[in-house]
Amino acid sequence: MSTEVKINAEPRTCSGSTAARRLRRAGIIPAVLAKIDGTTELIQLNSREFEQVMSGYGDAQIMVSITVDGDKRLALLREIQRNDLTGRISHADFSMVDTSTKLRLQIQVLLTGEPEGVRLENGVLEQQLRQIEIECLPSDAIESTTIDTSDLKLGDDITVAALDLGPDIDIITPAETVICNVAMVVEEVEEEEVEEDGEAEDAQPELSVQKGKSDDEDSGDA
Amino acid sequence: MPLMPKRVKYRKVQRGSRSGKATTNTTLTQGDFGLKTLERGWITNLQIEACRVSINRSLKRRGKLWIRVFPDKPVSKKPIEVRMGSGKGNPESWVAVVRPGTMLFELTGVSENQAREALRLAATKLGVRTVMVTRDGND
Numbered sequence: 493m494s495t496e497v498k499i500n501a502e503p504r505t506c507s508g509s510t511a512a513r514r515l516r517r518a519g520i521i522p523a524v525l526a527k528i529d530g531t532t533e534l535i536q537l538n539s540r541e542f543e544q545v546m547s548g549y550g551d552a553q554i555m556v557s558i559t560v561d562g563d564k565r566l567a568l569l570r571e572i573q574r575n576d577l578t579g580r581i582s583h584a585d586f587s588m589v590d591t592s593t594k595l596r597l598q599i600q601v602l603l604t605g606e607p608e609g610v611r612l613e614n615g616v617l618e619q620q621l622r623q624i625e626i627e628c629l630p631s632d633a634i635e636s637t638t639i640d641t642s643d644l645k646l647g648d649d650i651t652v653a654a655l656d657l658g659p660d661i662d663i664i665t666p667a668e669t670v671i672c673n674v675a676m677v678v679e680e681v682e683e684e685e686v687e688e689d690g691e692a693e694d695a696q697p698e699l700s701v702q703k704g705k706s707d708d709e710d711s712g713d714a
Numbered sequence: 715m716p717l718m719p720k721r722v723k724y725r726k727v728q729r730g731s732r733s734g735k736a737t738t739n740t741t742l743t744q745g746d747f748g749l750k751t752l753e754r755g756w757i758t759n760l761q762i763e764a765c766r767v768s769i770n771r772s773l774k775r776r777g778k779l780w781i782r783v784f785p786d787k788p789v790s791k792k793p794i795e796v797r798m799g800s801g802k803g804n805p806e807s808w809v810a811v812v813r814p815g816t817m818l819f820e821l822t823g824v825s826e827n828q829a830r831e832a833l834r835l836a837a838t839k840l841g842v843r844t845v846m847v848t849r850d851g852n853d
Contacts, residue, residue, distance in 0.1 A: 550849070576815035577752060610823075614776075616777060616778050617823060618778065618822065618823070677776070677778070696718075696725070696805065697719045697720055697721055700721045701723055701724075
């Protein structure tokens with residue numbers, strides 16, 4: 493069961509990229525709230541407050557209690573868009589949920605513990621899957637699940653089938669999907685050999701389409 | 715063998731545009747730590763190779779490295795003391811075009827301090843300003 497995240501929002505009257513840019517410059521994040529009947533409501537959030545609230549959750553889909561103009565609603569934070577350069581949140585998508593209807597959401601998969609294969613056999617822990625899709629009632633929603641990887645040896649893996657989230661949560665992601673594994677470190681080619689192979693620097697790739705003109709003619713007087 | 719395509723359709727290409735910001739290849743896909751460029755530019759295959767070597771030396775063959783850019787653009791150059799004209803010069807090097815926000819390298823299987831030091835060393839080999847990013851957010 494997730495903890496309740498409270499978010500304060502205000503109705504938004506302006507829309508479009510220019511208005512959104514102006515809002516972001518003023519420290520406001522434009523957002524939308526999708527209602528159950530299919531319509532959407534334009535809202536805006538205080539950038540600083542929202543960044544603080546989201547600092548512990550990353551970009552996970554979480555259940556939030558959103559207050560718009562004093563009206564409290566239960567919603568799912570579907571997606572957060574971030575600026576690629578600054579990392580700041582630029583937009584948020586919320587959708588209201590019906591407490592009696594099951595919903596699908598993505599939750600984070602977190603790993604703990606140092607695997608045996610990494611500690612003793614010089615392997616490397618690779619995480620292939622960072623989010624899984626689940627289906628549950630809003631009251632049963634969780635933000636993340638944690639897996640202990642301490643017992644993993646070299647070549648072992650953990651699949652979705654190993655997860656146990658309780659009887660109230662159905663996992664939609666296929667059970668055979670690998671979450672993480674301990675792989676062998678591929679030895680690098682000796683650097684000296686690479687340096688000796690200096691002639692290879694002049695190598696050129698072959699042409700996939702042969703031109704009528706030969707290379708000698710192409711190079712000209714140079 | 716430096717990084718370059720195995721086969722190309724044309725030996726020489728025009729300089730092209732570097733305008734705009736990166737729209738793809740901007741997030742961490744495999745690793746836990748990454749090096750992202752803040753500027754636009756051409757990164758040569760030799761720079762990428764130098765970065766790879768410095769990261770691997772710094773990590774002492776621990777962890778795993780992904781190189782997210784590939785130099786697929788040929789850069790031609792005329793020989794020195796040659797008059798203008800007489801056609802385009804010969805291909806001299808291969809570059810990857812990067813725009814602000816492009817992820818260059820990703821790392822996993824090491825601690826944050828080790829990753830930070832390795833990526834710092836790699837960043838010194840590049841001609842563009844970079845920033846290290848983690849799963850939690852930009853640094």
